[in-house]
Amino acid sequence: MKAAFCQKCGSALMEQDRDGYLRQVCSDDACGQVFWNNPVPVVAGIIEYKGDIVLIQNVGWPKEWYGLVTGYLEKGETPEQGMLRELKEELGLDGEIGEFVGNYSFFEKNELIIAFHVVATGEINMGEELADYRIIPIDKVRPWPFATGIALGDWLKRRRT
Numbered sequence: 001m002k003a004a005f006c007q008k009c010g011s012a013l014m015e016q017d018r019d020g021y022l023r024q025v026c027s028d029d030a031c032g033q034v035f036w037n038n039p040v041p042v043v044a045g046i047i048e049y050k051g052d053i054v055l056i057q058n059v060g061w062p063k064e065w066y067g068l069v070t071g072y073l074e075k076g077e078t079p080e081q082g083m084l085r086e087l088k089e090e091l092g093l094d095g096e097i098g099e100f101v102g103n104y105s106f107f108e109k110n111e112l113i114i115a116f117h118v119v120a121t122g123e124i125n126m127g128e129e130l131a132d133y134r135i136i137p138i139d140k141v142r143p144w145p146f147a148t149g150i151a152l153g154d155w156l157k158r159r160r161t
């Protein structure tokens with residue numbers, strides 16, 4: 001993500017070398033704000049439900065896309081708490097963290113994916129962010145080769161060995 005204007009004073013941003021990193025810096029010297037553009041943490045859940053895996057489709061995604069339950073953290077929330085809140089919001093399910101799967105850098109979106117296996121219970125009730133969901137037997141799940149799909153692939157691999 002690139003900001004065109006300073007979030008502090010509204011002046012135009014310009015690119016400037018700072019300690020070897022090209023940063024977006026406020027053009028107003030009196031302000032001097034640096035837009036660090038640090039990666040944003042995103043939680044992602046491999047949702048196990050009655051022995052199967054639930055994949056979701058967000059509103060606006062292409063019809064053939066299904067993915068993990070993901071979301072940003074709220075202030076004051078641990079990744080585990082955020083994960084379980086997103087599960088409740090998106091699918092209406094309660095969950096327990098099964099295991100921490102790993103951290104995955106998603107450079108294209110400047111995100112750090114924090115992936116969990118979550119065991120979910122209750123009745124599915126789609127939230128307004130979702131267009132669809134799919135329940136897939138674990139041995140039929142095909143992970144995609146980027147972002148959250150890598151976490152899913154790692155989890156499946158560990159499970160099978």
Ligand SMILES: [Zn+2]
Pocket residue numbers: 006007008009010011026027028031032033
């Ligand atoms: Zn500024």
